[in-house]
Amino acid sequence: MTQFNIPLSCPSCDGRMYVASYDSSLKILKNRSWQVCYQCGFERETEQFKKELITV
Numbered sequence: 001m002t003q004f005n006i007p008l009s010c011p012s013c014d015g016r017m018y019v020a021s022y023d024s025s026l027k028i029l030k031n032r033s034w035q036v037c038y039q040c041g042f043e044r045e046t047e048q049f050k051k052e053l054i055t056v
């Protein structure tokens with residue numbers, strides 16, 4: 001698993017967030033990534049976040 005900082009603030013507590021991603025070695029499983037808050041542990045799927053950006 002890898003993680004990197006992102007310039008976004010948490011919608012719950014306004015803390016700093018990072019993206020964690022999991023690269024699957026099994027091709028039947030899609031790679032997935034999600035955003036996590038350092039402060040409160042809030043999580044959301046990156047794919048869901050992209051959908052929200054598009055609809056705004």
Ligand SMILES: [Zn+2]
Nearest residue numbers: 010013037040
């Ligand atoms: Zn938070």
